[in-house]
Amino acid sequence: MLRPDTHPAAPVGRIGVLLVNLGTPEAPTAPAVRRYLAEFLSDPRVIEIPPLAWKPILHGIILRTRPAKSAHAYSQVWTEKGSPLAAITSDQAEALQERLGEDVRVDWAMRYGNPSIPDRLQALKEEGCDRILIAPLYPQYSGATTASVMDKLGEALKGMRWQPAIRTLPPYYDHPAHVAALEEDLAAEIEALAFVPEVLLLSFHGMPERTLHLGDPYHCQCRKTARLLSERLARRLPDLRVETSFQSRFGRAKWLEPATDVVLAKEAAAGTKRIAVAAPGFSADCVETLEELALRGREQFEEAGGRDFATLTCLNAKPIGIEMLEVLVRQELGGW
Ligand SMILES: C=CC1=C(C)c2cc3[nH]c(cc4nc(cc5[nH]c(cc1n2)c(C)c5CCC(=O)O)C(CCC(=O)O)=C4C)c(C)c3C=C
Numbered sequence: 001m002l003r004p005d006t007h008p009a010a011p012v013g014r015i016g017v018l019l020v021n022l023g024t025p026e027a028p029t030a031p032a033v034r035r036y037l038a039e040f041l042s043d044p045r046v047i048e049i050p051p052l053a054w055k056p057i058l059h060g061i062i063l064r065t066r067p068a069k070s071a072h073a074y075s076q077v078w079t080e081k082g083s084p085l086a087a088i089t090s091d092q093a094e095a096l097q098e099r100l101g102e103d104v105r106v107d108w109a110m111r112y113g114n115p116s117i118p119d120r121l122q123a124l125k126e127e128g129c130d131r132i133l134i135a136p137l138y139p140q141y142s143g144a145t146t147a148s149v150m151d152k153l154g155e156a157l158k159g160m161r162w163q164p165a166i167r168t169l170p171p172y173y174d175h176p177a178h179v180a181a182l183e184e185d186l187a188a189e190i191e192a193l194a195f196v197p198e199v200l201l202l203s204f205h206g207m208p209e210r211t212l213h214l215g216d217p218y219h220c221q222c223r224k225t226a227r228l229l230s231e232r233l234a235r236r237l238p239d240l241r242v243e244t245s246f247q248s249r250f251g252r253a254k255w256l257e258p259a260t261d262v263v264l265a266k267e268a269a270a271g272t273k274r275i276a277v278a279a280p281g282f283s284a285d286c287v288e289t290l291e292e293l294a295l296r297g298r299e300q301f302e303e304a305g306g307r308d309f310a311t312l313t314c315l316n317a318k319p320i321g322i323e324m325l326e327v328l329v330r331q332e333l334g335g336w
Pocket residue numbers: 022023024025045046047066070083085138142144145205206207208218248250281282285286287288
């Protein structure tokens with residue numbers, strides 16, 4: 001029989017919060033991007049094509065051509081602290097830790113690549129967290145993002161003998177604290193611009209249109225965030241016209257429309273001279289906002305005749321964004 005004093009030390013009684021975002025390459029190089037895309041695009045939640053048909057396309061075409069192109073995009077936005085998505089997520093965890101204090105341990109993980117969900121879950125458990133809130137930082141739910149985090153979490157839990165109790169943060173696309181934070185932040189950024197935009201374009205990451213017909217709530221949740229936000233902004237900035245679009249089309253299937261690049265060109269061609277673009281579906285700036293919107297989006301608008309272009313930043317680790325995260329997290333930790 002095992003004597004009590006030979007049982008391994010097992011700290012317990014703490015609460016953990018694990019912030020999770022998508023994942024990003026380790027370096028802005030083609031080999032690193034290839035490793036990242038190989039994992040990301042092998043997830044059946046992301047590519048809903050039978051593996052027998054998809055694998056030859058992925059390995060024979062996409063992973064031979066896309067990494068160099070994407071690595072160029074990443075190299076244009078890379079920071080001293082690495083990929084913007086990882087640097088900002090780390091800052092968010094640090095800032096939230098300060099707000100929540102010693103009672104709660106805050107950490108962060110990425111769905112693809114590192115730091116991984118299994119690794120950080122185990123680390124929290126070893127620090128004595130036997131109750132853990134998993135917080136996917138996607139305001140709008142989609143199978144490709146939120147559900148994929150839960151799949152990975154399930155995999156990680158499967159390998160644990162002594163599992164922590166788990167709660168998960170629901171999508172917060174219409175949470176009053178989220179919409180209010182976006183309103184405050186975007187209005188302040190618009191007011192600080194050197195020009196007065198005629199249009200604010202809310203650009204969300206796209207999804208294959210088929211997922212909407214299969215019952216994924218993503219499109220409806222994006223539309224609701226956009227409606228709530230534009231209703232609030234209309235009270236403050238009555239002359240601003242707010243439009244919605246979907247960016248980052250991938251592959252040949254039909255994606256949600258209207259597409260951001262098409263809207264930017266159409267607006268300019270129709271005479272809009274001054275535009276601001278925001279991405280309220282992203283909790284942190286990343287290659288999609290900093291390269292696709294801020295660099296390529298500007299080119300698309302200017303080439304079609306537009307004059308003044310600005311991209312507004314995501315909530316990131318700004319106090320207003322962290323205050324909102326604190327509200328969401330405290331709500332979910334109630335009773336723990
Ligand atoms: C915000 C929600 C996101 C949804 C929904 C989403 C769906 C989705 N994405 C792809 C393909 C790619 N996305 C890429 C980057 C990327 N996507 C999101 C978020 C969502 N994706 C983020 C935050 C990022 C940025 C990561 C970073 O490192 O900064 C990429 C990689 C970049 C590139 O090569 O263009 C791909 C590919 C699909 C197919 C999809 C839905 C099915």
